[in-house]
Amino acid sequence: MSETFKPDAEAVEVLKREACFQGFYRLDRVELRHRQFAGGMGPTISRELFVRHDAVCVLPYDPQRDCVVLIEQFRVGAMNKASNPWLLELVAGLIDTDEQPEEVARREAQEEAGLELGALWPITQYFPSPGGSDELVHLFVGRCDSEGAGGVHGLAEEGEDIRVHVWPLEDALQAVKDGLINNAASIIALQWLALNRAEVRGLWV
Template identity: 80%
Template structure:
């Protein structure tokens, strides 16, 4: 293995790409080779790639009250693998038009939680499952007032049925610790806020 390994434009060779499924999401099968750490080109590999729109997730936070706003909704992927397929999550949406990530965050906060966000604080951009999906997540903290937040929201034409929860940050962190909050974006955002709470409150209060 060499410490000077630096992938260039020819580090990955696509031998064949087959469209296996096209719908709201897509699935492709690729045959490819990639450069190895030895400096040699590796063997041909077969990989399926789940193609998704990039996503935006935002954690609404009230710095005055030290409260977060989370949403609860049904998630088909959690069926059979979780105590309940209704998950506590962040406000989220897909970038499926020419909107910028910040625009999606503001729009989804209104659609899913009836919240107006006055500021956005970028937390991270990350790939939640790069072994088989090309989805990238833009993660934000959103400044809001949690006073009066609640109720059930979402777009009826999209079948959304979303319940809003307002929680002290410490209660949300307890929910991460005991597994009630068990999805990646929520865990990442809440842990980030726990680490950066003093700075955020100092600038936003």
């Protein structure tokens, strides 16, 4: 990074911001200038910003059986870009204004997979698409007992139809390698668990 570039409160100047659409999500148009690496402010640029609640994703992991619990559901975003728009994913949900990420992880595990989570291990926080969205994802591994897990879950009033799978961790990692698991949160969490499995099991078994 150039030594002349100093990020501070004045590094970005928002000139105008307006709401273009408000539904379940919101779309804003933002006109701004930001400081450039060479020094000085750059030209005015216009960007559409997808505004949404921050999200929580949690990978339920059974350290005794070395198994993970994954959910399968239809995703409209994959409808025209994947041969199968029913994706294998982590348990996930959006954060309401009065909730903590850990609360969301536990609530969604119950609603989407019928699971009671034990300890939660924070993996990271990341922006999945910061070029056009302000969403921040809180990513966890959650300790669980996978015995008896399965079936179809979800809230009928939200149109959820979620099938639960219990897989050996090695099978899930192979599914990542084969491209069967093809969404960011699941890939990140599974690869993190592959790297840290010994430490996690050492503390949780």
